[in-house]
Amino acid sequence: MRIGDKDRLEKSPPMGIPGNQANVKSTLDNGTIVGSSPGSASFFTGGSPGKDGAIERVILTTYPTQSGIRPVPLNWGASSSEERGPVLASRSQTGPINNLKERNAMGAYGGSYSVYHALAVGSGALQATHRPDFTDTEPPVNIGPYPQWSESDMKIVSMDPWGHIPQTVFKDYLDRGYDLRPTIAVTKAHMRLPELAEGTLKQDGVIVLSEDGEINVTKAAVEPVWWLPGIASRFGIDETKLRRALFEDTGGMYPELITRPDMKVFLPPIGGLTIYVFGPMEYLADPTKKLTVRVHDECNGSDVFGSDICTCRPYLIYGIQRCVETAQKGGVGLIVYFRKEGRALGEVTKFLVYNARKRQAGGDRASTYFQHTENVAGVKDMRFQSLMPDVLHWLGVQKIDEMISMSNMKYDAIVGAGIPILERVPIPDEMVPPDSQVEMVAKVASGYFTQGHVPTEAELNAVKGRTWDDIAH
Numbered sequence: 001m002r003i004g005d006k007d008r009l010e011k012s013p014p015m016g017i018p019g020n021q022a023n024v025k026s027t028l029d030n031g032t033i034v035g036s037s038p039g040s041a042s043f044f045t046g047g048s049p050g051k052d053g054a055i056e057r058v059i060l061t062t063y064p065t066q067s068g069i070r071p072v073p074l075n076w077g078a079s080s081s082e083e084r085g086p087v088l089a090s091r092s093q094t095g096p097i098n099n100l101k102e103r104n105a106m107g108a109y110g111g112s113y114s115v116y117h118a119l120a121v122g123s124g125a126l127q128a129t130h131r132p133d134f135t136d137t138e139p140p141v142n143i144g145p146y147p148q149w150s151e152s153d154m155k156i157v158s159m160d161p162w163g164h165i166p167q168t169v170f171k172d173y174l175d176r177g178y179d180l181r182p183t184i185a186v187t188k189a190h191m192r193l194p195e196l197a198e199g200t201l202k203q204d205g206v207i208v209l210s211e212d213g214e215i216n217v218t219k220a221a222v223e224p225v226w227w228l229p230g231i232a233s234r235f236g237i238d239e240t241k242l243r244r245a246l247f248e249d250t251g252g253m254y255p256e257l258i259t260r261p262d263m264k265v266f267l268p269p270i271g272g273l274t275i276y277v278f279g280p281m282e283y284l285a286d287p288t289k290k291l292t293v294r295v296h297d298e299c300n301g302s303d304v305f306g307s308d309i310c311t312c313r314p315y316l317i318y319g320i321q322r323c324v325e326t327a328q329k330g331g332v333g334l335i336v337y338f339r340k341e342g343r344a345l346g347e348v349t350k351f352l353v354y355n356a357r358k359r360q361a362g363g364d365r366a367s368t369y370f371q372h373t374e375n376v377a378g379v380k381d382m383r384f385q386s387l388m389p390d391v392l393h394w395l396g397v398q399k400i401d402e403m404i405s406m407s408n409m410k411y412d413a414i415v416g417a418g419i420p421i422l423e424r425v426p427i428p429d430e431m432v433p434p435d436s437q438v439e440m441v442a443k444v445a446s447g448y449f450t451q452g453h454v455p456t457e458a459e460l461n462a463v464k465g466r467t468w469d470d471i472a473h
């Protein structure tokens with residue numbers, strides 16, 4: 001790529017002005033998008049030596065008016081799959097369909113795993129032209145379509161409501177050669193948890209299958225699919241600003257965020273979520289059935305490794321227990337597990353915060369709990385719960401009887417999305433690990449739900465966690 005090519009540079013559209021299509025067009029009509037030889041590679045084209053030493057074309061970006069660009073129509077929020085159209089993100093250029101030209105979404109399938117996919121292709125372990133065999137991969141239960149999928153206020157903007165069944169509803173596209181992937185998979189499983197093994201749950205043969213607590217569950221994995229106008233509107237910003245931020249803050253990873261204002265869907269390289277359903281899936285959308293829900297954000301240290309500095313695993317286990325009990329009484333339970341480690345700040349930030357808390361003069365205190373996170377990350381939280389209720393709408397949830405959470409942010413987001421919560425259930429005192437008292441008291445003081453006493457400033461100051469010296473002894 002010859003960035004110093006003055007002629008090409010002058011023809012380039014000003015970056016950062018999505019929607020400036022007049023400018024974009026003047027660049028495109030003369031075909032400067034793709035160069036093909038070492039000497040003629042354009043500003044928008046890089047090149048690397050191929051197997052035979054020739055330069056392979058690298059398409060750095062595309063433009064809406066570029067010759068051959070004709071995205072398959074995608075009408076987000078349409079009520080039928082035919083009207084909506086498939087989400088097509090692949091750039092693969094083999095077979096009868098040139099997916100690069102016909103795709104209607106930026107980014108890549110797989111969420112954060114798209115990067116491993118790239119490594120597999122780059123290292124030669126996987127052919128870029130590999131197409132999945134979808135035989136027998138369909139969901140074992142039916143989900144939707146529900147009215148929430150197409151209501152005019154766009155209740156779902158961060159996942160594809162048709163993402164679990166493209167093998168079926170968009171089969172004709174697959175048959176014609178489009179490289180189309182599910183972004184949701186639904187399956188069934190049995191699960192066992194040591195905390196619920198010792199007779200906590202009663203065997204019933206349907207939900208709890210054995211005396212030692214083997215639980216029947218239906219689960220679904222969901223990858224993020226963002227409809228950018230809807231994401232922008234949830235955050236109260238305009239779409240141009242959102243696109244610019246996503247482009248700049250990912251190291252300029254997706255230039256089409258800027259150059260393709262016509263493409264409204266983006267598959268971001270981030271973690272998604274998993275749902276676990278106890279009892280019949282269709283009960284989730286039936287307001288006559290009792291529904292227990294826990295929405296949980298990932299905490300690997302506690303959820304998997306049993307760290308006792310927070311309440312995450314005990315609250316998750318309690319949520320599962322309550323879900324199972326509701327299902328056993330003829331209702332249904334739902335756990336939603338988001339990959340938003342450390343309040344979506346990441347585990348590195350979280351561990352830095354733990355160090356600052358434990359090294360603080362005077363000890364780890366409830367009064368400075370949130371301040372430490374803010375000192376390191378600049379904010380207390382990046383979970384942006386405003387996108388969280390989308391999955392509830394996807395499942396057709398109309399009301400929640402029991403919400404196993406004390407979080408005001410989760411509560412406000414769900415109720416704000418039009419789903420009433422009838423009861424909030426705090427974690428039982430006896431399940432709060434000793435060192436997590438700091439977190440628990442700090443949360444209650446900051447507005448988390450409690451049926452008990454809200455601590456005063458002096459009480460907050462008095463609640464201290466373990467120090468590293470305590471750990472050593």
Ligand SMILES: Nc1nc2c(ncn2[C@@H]2O[C@H](COP(=O)(O)OP(=O)(O)OP(=O)(O)O)[C@@H](O)[C@H]2O)c(=O)[nH]1
Pocket residue numbers: 295296297298299300310311312315340341342343344345349350353354373404405406407410439443448
């Ligand atoms: N950055 C940071 N993250 C933390 C800290 N303590 C816990 N977390 C994260 O906070 C999140 C806790 O999420 P949840 O278990 O859903 O709990 P919650 O949002 O506090 O609310 P509840 O529903 O009442 O449990 C997880 O992502 C944890 O990894 C901390 O000190 N710093």
Ligand SMILES: [Zn+2]
Pocket residue numbers: 299302303309310311312313
């Ligand atoms: Zn935790």
